[in-house]
Amino acid sequence: MIYLDNHATTRLDPRVLEAMLPWLTDRYGNAGSVTHEMGREARAAVEDAREGFAAVVGAVAREIVFTSGATESTNLAILGTASRPRSGAGPGHVITVATEHHAVLDPVAHLERQGLAVTRLPVVGQADDGVPGRVRMADLEAAFRPDTFLVSVLLANNEIGVIQEVTEIAARVHAHGAVLHVDCAQAVGRMPVAVDALDADLASFSAHKFHGPKGAGAVYVRRRGRAIRLDPLVHGGDQERGMRSGTLDVPGIVGLAAAARLAAEGLDAEGPRMRILRDRLWAALSARIAGLALNGPALDATDGSGAAVRLVNNLNVGVPGVDGQSLLAALAADGLAVSSGSACSAESPRPSHVLLALGLDEDQARASLRFGLSRFTTADEIDEAAARIAAGVAHLRSL
Ligand SMILES: Cc1ncc(COP(=O)(O)O)c(C=O)c1O
Known part of the structure; x- marks a missing residue:
């Protein structure tokens, strides 16, 4: 997993x-x-x-x-x-x-x-x-x-x-x-x-x-x-x-x-590390999946004060041309723990209220994947996840 x-x-x-x-x-x-x-x-x-x-x-x-x-x-x-x-x-x-x-x-x-x-x-x-x-x-x-x-x-x-x-x-x-x-x-x-x-x-x-x-x-x-x-x-x-x-x-x-305490002590090292791995995941997915959309702010965006506008460990992407539920089921069967939105509402079939508030339509919101990285995430896991997701999307699109 x-x-x-x-x-x-x-x-x-x-x-x-x-x-x-x-x-x-x-x-x-x-x-x-x-x-x-x-x-x-x-x-x-x-x-x-x-x-x-x-x-x-x-x-x-x-x-x-x-x-x-x-x-x-x-x-x-x-x-x-x-x-x-x-x-x-x-x-x-x-x-x-x-x-x-x-x-x-x-x-x-x-x-x-x-x-x-x-x-x-x-x-x-x-x-x-x-x-x-x-x-x-x-x-x-x-x-x-x-x-x-x-x-x-x-x-x-x-x-x-x-x-x-x-x-x-x-x-x-x-x-x-x-x-x-x-x-x-x-x-x-x-x-x-x-x-x-x-x-x-x-x-x-x-x-x-x-x-x-x-x-x-x-x-x-x-x-x-x-x-x-x-x-x-x-x-x-x-x-x-x-x-x-x-x-x-x-x-x-x-x-x-x-x-x-560990989070505060580790932040200077773990923050940039998670950011690099998150950017690597986005690069790998967007290179392999045609039409992949980024949901939320640009990954490298900062505001007027130079502060980051997006969490270093977060990625949320829209995968056009697939059914969201089928994609999540395929990825889960393939040993990937990701979600399409908040865990607390994941049991309800409704699309994410956050993505709808961004102006996505219901199908786009359903066909979106949310990733969250942690201090334990490795580069190998990112590469393997990207390969499995790309293969899953290609399979669903071929049906
Ligand atoms: C932003 C936010 N607020 C509140 C909660 C609820 O936290 P807890 O699981 O500790 O009740 C969560 C957890 O999903 C969250 O992401």
Whole structure:
């Protein structure tokens, strides 16, 4: 099996497993049981992890709330902000982007069903001038209302890898007195992430996207300067300062912090390496498959400030003249783990909402492949994957 589906999840790094193992075996104390040594050592491990993780993402320890992953983090950030008391007239208004992950779109839709107003911003289309997938600042400005209290944007998209101009978005959100949540799930280990530099108020993270364990995540809740308050979704033992009750998953939290540290330490070497392999995959595929289209921003594009506009590990291509479902089935049978869109919606036959928002039609969106590389991807795997995909496409086109 050649695994190129690292936007869906990543392999647990053996060094992370090693850091977690004592907390899964001998050191099983409850981090809330501080009356005895085993509880206290678990508590100390959690607080070390909190400090370490905070340092990696540009936060301070007291701003980190541990959760079960990015879906819980986005729900806590969005619903926990919305249920706070608000002053002023109007039902309350939330702005998000049409191409967000469902972990954001669905809690926002839940608020809409409860009577709040929602704007889902369009993005620059594939055929438009500008960076495909980015939000236009004019659209954002036009969306604000007097009762806008929350804006939620993805730092880096999980399908087309586009990186939003979050700092610029933050300035506009704050000028309108609203709170900014940034879904950073895909960014760690693939680009520098600093919540203070982004000027985010809330940010969501997930360990399994950067070689940590599944079921461990965090939400950043700004305390410095503007202090943000959230109502909890889960009530109980008052863990995590009452924002997320429940016995802490000590191994998961230790794994999250270890994985984040490795991601930060490795980024300078792993980022360029993934970029080279990703570009090699695109070169090999486009040389062999006639009419292959790139979905999302140009691979080497930078913006006015010289910053990359696409994640180094992401590729998304459209394969004209084949049926998308048949192509995915053929590639899976050939030992390739790739997808046509978000893993969380892969079971539904609907085409990717991200590709539709770029202006692709349903057939084009269905006949698209998303690749995500990781620190474990090798050049041999890239060459072999390209050969298998080209052969699969040639076969389907010959039928
Ligand atoms: C951008 C983005 N946000 C949120 C999530 C949800 O993360 P988790 O699997 O930790 O709930 C994902 C995972 O697919 C994602 O890619």
